[in-house]
Amino acid sequence: MALLLMKQIRGQLTWCSSSLRFRVASATSWNALVSTQIRELYLSRTIKHFSTSVESEKLCWEGSSYEILLKKLEAALKCHDVDEAWVSFSDFRKLHGFPEDSSLVHRLITELSYSSESYWLRKACSLVLLLSKEKSGLLKGDVLTKLSLSLARSQLPNPATVILRLMLEKDMLPSMNILWLVFLHLVKTEIGTHLASNFLAQLCGEFVKLRANKGKHAELIKPDTMIFNLVLDACVRFKMAFKGQQIMELMAQTGVIADAHSISIIAQIHEMNGQRDELKKYKVHVDRVLSKFVCHYRQYYDSLLSLHFKFNDIDAVAELLGHICRYKECVPIQRDKILEKIFLVPIGSHNLKDGLKMQIQPELLQKDTVLKMESRQELILFRNKGKLVFSNRALSKLIKEFKTAGRVSELSKLLLEIQKEHCSLRSSDLCSNVINACIRLGWLELAHDILDDMESSNAAIGVSTYISLLTAYFNRKMLREAKALLKQMRIATGTPMSLSDKMVVTESLSNMLENASSNSIGKTDLYHSLIQEVKDENEKRIPSMVFELNSSIYYFCKAKMIEDAMRTYRRIQEMNIQPTEETFANLVCGYSSMEMYRDITILWGDMKRSMEFGNLSISRDLYEYLLINFLKGGYFERVMEIIDYMRKHNMFTDKAMYKIEFLKLHKNLYKNLKSSEARTDAQRNRLRPESVRAIRLQKIEELRSKGLEPYAYKWDRTHSANQLQETYKNLENGEEMNSEKDNVSIAGRIVARRAFGKLAFLTLRDDSGTIQLYCEKGRFLSDQFDQLKNLVDIGDILGASGSIKRTEKGELSVYVNSFSILTKSLLPLPDKYHGLTHVDKRYRQRYIDMISNPEVADVFRKRAKIVSELRKTVESFGFLEVETPVLQGAAGGAEARPFVTYHNSLGRDLYLRIATELHLKRMLVGGFERVYEIGRIFRNEGISNRHNPEFTTIEMYEAYSDYESMINMAEEIVTRCALAVQGKLTVDYQGEEICLERPWRRETMHNLVKEATGIDFHELSSDLDAAKEVTLGTLKNLGNKEKSSIEACPSVGHVLNEVFEIVVESKLIQPTFVLDYPVEISPLAKRHRRHGGLTERFELFICGRELANAFSELTDPVDQRGRLEEQVRQHNEKRAEAISKADNSTEEKKKENEDDDESYEVTLDDDFLTALEYGMPPASGMGLGIDRLVMILTNAASIRDVIAFPVPRNQE
Known part of the structure; x- marks a missing residue:
């Protein structure tokens, strides 16, 4: 071991096979070669080596280092000694690279995966990434699956997602059941949900690509409903509305069928995004569900009701509450083709032929296999008896909205209908409870109106209700109203008319008022709910109109009617209503679908202004979506700007995904890296038409303050641009014509300008062509050059005088001595790289089209x-x-x-x-x-x-x-x-x-038709029926199914002409x-x-x-x-x-x-x-x-x- 370490440290040591000896010059040279820290490491490893033994097998210094380290690694893995295994593997790799036996690497990664320590799990992830770069053939799918699951279980979502992406890249993705387990652990945290969502999007993208190319393994990587439900549920839990919308659209794009769980989550996502029309599309399917399964759709009705309130649509609220109260057991649907049929719910407009459509299968909605999920208990509740009922909060919102709208009689009618159906929460006396709650809030007129409506409908009214209202009238000294109510009460309760009002009020009812009022006020829940609703209304920030307008923008963007969407957005601004995050999210999605990335940069400017004034808060998901679009468009400055914003707000950035997107788009990016495409915020703001106009109006004022008129009466010009190009076409590079006769005067529109220091170059276009204006500060009098640089804009019409010069680069130019602004333009011309590309706008504003596209003007000259x-x-x-x-x-x-x-x-x-x-x-x-x-x-x-x-x-x-x-x-x-x-x-x-x-060529119509179809209309004469029969048969044989126009013909001549138009006309080139x-x-x-x-x-x-x-x-x-x-x-x-x-x-x-x-x-x-x-x-x-x-x-x-x-x- 010492030898191995020394070989690693210094190539001066030699191995002696006969004994364990080192040839070292001296102790002094050793100290010179090795530092104290390395020497300590050497000693500790040597001691450890000599004391190592594994059962009967002993390791010996005798033999090759290759075999020794392999045995050491195998022994450590056998003993599940992760520390020693990693050390042995590291030593081996430094000397010999990766082992030839791939099972050792797999066992090492597996051992590291089974460790619960994040340190070793990260080591395993690093090793896998290293293998993917150097020895990708050693990677194995089941090993990577264990690692990704361990990482996810240990709440290491970032490395877990890295492994999943690697498995997708190497075509080693596990089954959907295993993948579901990984996702189950990932979505426990907000960051894990972000990563899971992004990976799911990547997975769906690969699936769609494979499906389009008819790949054999496409279905193997198709995410199932359970995975989508997991991620969507997490998006709801962490309030990731925009991300949830994207995942929901991916679900439709990949053709995954929604189940009962999906519907409930989708409902919450639509609610968060304010998309009522989208949610209503599912109602026809939810309403068909049997009552024993209706508990799964409590959240759906809750979200739909909430959206009706947000849109201030009290008619829809009343209709939905009535529907819930009238809900009856459906007739059981037999298992037949209707249950198995798949219905398509369009996302966006019903009229979008190519739009996304969510798949719904009634059979899946009639099942009791729904995962438990966190859901709100707010507006709609579920009773154990299998019925949906509305909560006090829903009732409070209903009362408040009807009162605000002044529609009391309709409120009473609805309450009586609900009471009749016995659908109130705790009492069938719903109307009385509402009246008592209104009394406590001081809404006496509303309470009295509801009481009158109850009497009119012959509904039973308890005496306590009258007494409660009487008490309130007396407390407020509203004696006239009290007297009228007392008269009503006499009639309703049968009080003897012989008693005077005073006696009834002061004696007969005094005790009754005290005793009855305490028990007749009803439950306090409704009262407190009304109090909270009034408080919430006062704090309400988003007007209902915003939801309507956002829905319109969403529809227009889905239909790719981006101009209509922008008109709606401008309408929001004109109404002094603050756009919401949903407003901008819909617009960004619309622009993105049409690859209009430059417009997204302009919209980003509006978003930043709203944020600066504290009127807008953007979610992490919208930041990320903006970032991806700026990547696609090549706006790298904006990418870094978004990342800075995300860091500033401590938001997680999925750099691995951004790198994938960048590499995917790399080939197409560089062509967009132009100076005009990477503007600063100030530059972009200046390019907005309204900002440009304001700035140019200021320039007009400045010109007039200097005694200069920006709208001239005339200009004496000597040449057109084309005449100059023709006259001086033989002028050499760098040559200037200085004679007096070569002084020229020209006029036209400025279509390009560049200024650096004391030089400025302008491109002037007139009716005949273009020519460059070469402007040098030294040739101008006074502050004329500064006026040129600061007050002349692209689009201005300019008159210029000077001599002729061809620049060193070969550009014929007017070397300007003086100039005059003949017409100051107020609006900017379209971008010079993209021009005016919107077709309808080109036709509507042809004058801009002709400026931007000179070839258009050439058509009209021709x-x-x-x-x-x-x-x-x-x-x-x-x-x-x-x-x-x-x-x-x-x-x-x-x-x-x-x-x-x-x-x-x-x-x-x-x-x-x-x-x-x-x-x-x-x-x-x-x-x-x-x-x-x-x-x-x-x-x-x-x-x-x-x-x-x-x-x-x-x-x-x-x-x-x-x-x-x-x-x-x-x-x-x-x-x-x-x-x-x-x-x-x-x-x-x-x-x-x-x-x-x-x-x-000259030919008769008869001959041309006969040549194309074989029909000789001369022979058919005036037999219309025969002509139609022959014609329809021939057209069918030719593959043309047109019938109506032939059958409608009143004569043989009309049939002949119709056949000519259908078959012959288009071929006459x-x-x-x-x-x-x-x-x-x-x-x-x-x-x-x-x-x-x-x-x-x-x-x-x-x-x-x-x-x-x-x-x-x-x-x-x-x-x-x-x-x-x-x-x-x-x-x-x-x-x-x-x-x-x-x-x-x-x-x-x-x-x-x-x-x-x-x-x-x-x-x-x-x-x-x-x-x-x-x-x-x-x-x-x-x-x-x-x-x-x-x-x-x-x-x-x-x-x-x-x-x-x-x-x-x-x-x-």
Whole structure:
């Protein structure tokens, strides 16, 4: 042993195998080599070694150190000598590493695990962690299980959780029964509950991941109901409401079925979080429970009643108390499929398709195997007779709320109903007890009102009740009231009328008052409960409105309607109501679900301000949730800030979990580590719009105090940014143009700024592009440079003058000599890294969108170029641009629901036009031969990627031509516009390459449908039933189950068109003219000259979308009138059906069908028909959607992207 120690201390010692000798230079050199403390250790170990013996086996110095130490370790383990075993193992590992025999390591860890001393348990944990790093193959699942259980039993939750996490990582997790035992010990303390909750969350995450990847062992690590119940119960016990909410949602996410115990705990969690609507969802299942099991749901009803009181919903309180009192034995449910069926209770909105849903199985709720748990005995109590009753506290709160609301008669009615059901706590005379308690509190008017209601309902009233109230009236000298009550009492009790009031009061009843009043006041419990309730009401801090608003925020966040949630939050602030922890917790969860981590940092600022003013106290769990989200977003400064807050409040920090989260996200974090993302509190506060506005208003005042106007009248500029870039593109790096002619003046918006010391760099953007402003303090007069640094902000519009310089880094810049603020902006621009990304806000505030996203402005420049080219093209063919009315007496020219307005002076309805066609044809009647109009069209229909209620078209009409000429015109317009914008005739649209080279494909609708489906509609002629039968069979074979639209078709032509839209239309990617439409769907087109039942009409399709529609125009006034009348007749049939359905539909259903509503009125445009009777020349006409053309040529996915200000879905 001495040799081993010396080898460890110094490599100068040599082993002699023949005898135990050491070659040492001298005693002096020994002292030089070894310190006194090490020498003592050497002597003690040597003596101990020589005195060691184990039964018949003796250890000898002769032999190798490897064998000696192994034998020593084995001997110590055999004797269960933990101290010696650890020493031997440590010596062995230092010399030889870990033993090859893994059983020795396992036995050592097991021996350490069986020790009750925390010192050895921690040693075992350290050894396991060391093995996991160096020799993970030596780890064994059952050994780790014993260790984790021992650690948990010894109340060492941190190392116990470390072992559990290691077992999960190494796929060595024990069975759920063993894991339940570990959790059982962990949740005995608050820290253990935090750790158990975090590990359970990690376990659920692994399970969900395995299940998604269809892992074979997923079910093996799925936590069961008992484990969830243990952790949830501990969360309730330690008032960890937010953590409990998270665990409850994990329970739903993993598909664990809730039992009776779960329901009771979930009820308390919802109560703590103020989530009444969530708790009410379980009531339908709890109400079905047999009476012998109802004791398990006392807590559920208690929590629900408590929430009704918090929400100040006394109607709900009364209904629930009545329900409890009327509770009867249910008819026993037979064991059938209903009991075994699993019901889903949604978490959040009922309408969330992808939301979490808690699983409930009625069979599990009808069992008597519920764990004992700590529960409050507050509002609802359980009687041994198997009934639930309400407590005096519940009754006190009920009386107080009804009194405050002034609804005494309803209170009396409820009390009488409860009394009738014999559900009071200790006496059936409930009303009398309430009256007596009110008397003692001095609520004499309330007591008298209840007494009157009892008399009205013929309820039995004891004389003592009258006497108690009389006594109170006399004591307060309320003689008039006393006299009236005495009269009531005479009638009710049959007192002889011959006695005078004075005699009755002073003589006959004096003794009775003393004796009866002492026994008639009733039980004092209710009185004391009322006293406490009045006291609690005076100390009440959270208004009921907060619970309502928090519920709204919770719903919006679960539905990912974060803007609505923030509007509700702002409403709380506007009402001067203090937000609660639940308010912020719901908002943080909402932002987290949408990965909006930057918004959480802003919300954190609000939370800190509330804490500073003492208006908010945050739980450890919410701190931790904030920390995890800041980790995910890469806000490491905020992470450290949260940890500091937790340390300041002596809160436990689960560093192991934070490390796991960090490592899990490590690859994605660094891209978020930008200076703009890690701001100080002051920086973040300055970025809040209201704070920015206030600061900038102060800057405006400062500018004006200096005699500077922040809103200029004009600015003389010499160049645009693009002109400067072009003019000086050959300027060398570091070169400056100093001549007088190179002095330039420019203006635009500042979109970026950097300032360091005596230098500042600003990026200026105008209509043509961007250029840098290079500002050096020495070039400015007076304090102009300080004004630039302190008073100029991003978003300001600036005018600057100076020379041109290219910096050493190659950036062309205006070397500024002077500047002027032309417009001072008050609100901040969106974050430069993320821009304005919220879709609805982009459309609603397009002006910000164009500032933040220059490519958006480019779309509208291209749109202007397209419209300009379109005009040039049409006018080059001799067409004249005209204007027709937007307000019309009849909406015609298309089938669409119009916008209706009312003209006050004329006293009649007018319509915004749905097409320009009919008035342009009037121009042809009037003698114009080629006319066109580019105009706005308005249709009161749905909003989608292809449709906007307001859109732009070009319609053109040419006399003495047919639809063939319009085919050429369509090709000419589209190709010229493409060349003007793209410079080529190939266009990339949403991943599809579109070739616009002429000529384009031309094909009839009949042929296209036959090619796609095999149906020849020519052969079906006018046999509607046969057409529908063939069509439905073919569509079914093609995998399309659409039936309703086919069955609703009134003609074969409509069936043909429906099949075309379902099967063919979306496949027409390259430009295609679809010719010869059925006459039934083309009321304004001329009949085909060669094919009966068809019209001379085409539609142009590109990328599966209709771009243009053209006819040989119908000029026969008689035929035209007949077709329009038939169109009106068909519409009126649909209208009658729509009105009938609307009358029988709910409001919700009506809202769903708004876009398909056909209940609007259609009338004939008689003036147009009159114009035709004067004679319109043969003509062709075409309408082309400008918005859709711009979409194709700018690669825009939505029509709203090519309309500058589309109709917003939400006006706010």
